[in-house]
Amino acid sequence: MMIVLLIVQLLISVALVVVVLMQRSDGGALGIGGGGGGGGMMSSRGAATVLTRTTTFLGAAxxxxxxxxxxxxxxxxxxxxxxxxxxxDAPVTDLFPEEDGQSPTLPDDR
Structure with a gap:
């Protein structure tokens, strides 16, 4: 269940990034759908309304x-x-066994 929700969340976030980048910016730097004449739904005003509503829907989702x-x-x-x-508890090993009161010694390298 969580994997399905995570995949849907990923798709929504990618779509949100794409829709935001398609919007016309004030400086005209990143707007993909800018310029052009003509009327109808994909005029500059119509496209702005559709993209704004899409951004609102995707953000809410x-x-x-x-x-x-x-x-x-x-x-x-x-x-x-x-x-x-x-x-x-992890097993505790005694690093310094106290057998016969002697401290541990290193082996001779003879």
Whole structure:
């Protein structure tokens, strides 16, 4: 379930970036659909309205999906915190055995 939501979130974010880059900027630097005469839906005013509405829809879908993903991740956690999980103690090895009161020695290199 989470993988499907993540893929949809990725597709929405890519579409949002593309739609934002298609919009005509004030300086005209990145606007792909700028200029050109003619009327109808894809005139400069019509394109701006369609792109603005698309950006609004995709932005809202992005935030709603992010909230849904957070809820799904919380449900999958089963109410456990990272701090609630107890780890098994690792075996402790005695680095300095105290046999006969002697400290460890290195082998001779003879």
């Amino acid at each position: 992005f935030f709603v999906l992010a909230i849904v993903m957070a809820i799904v991740a919380g449900v999958d956690a089963q109410g456990q915190s990272v701090f609630d999980v107890e780890e098994e």
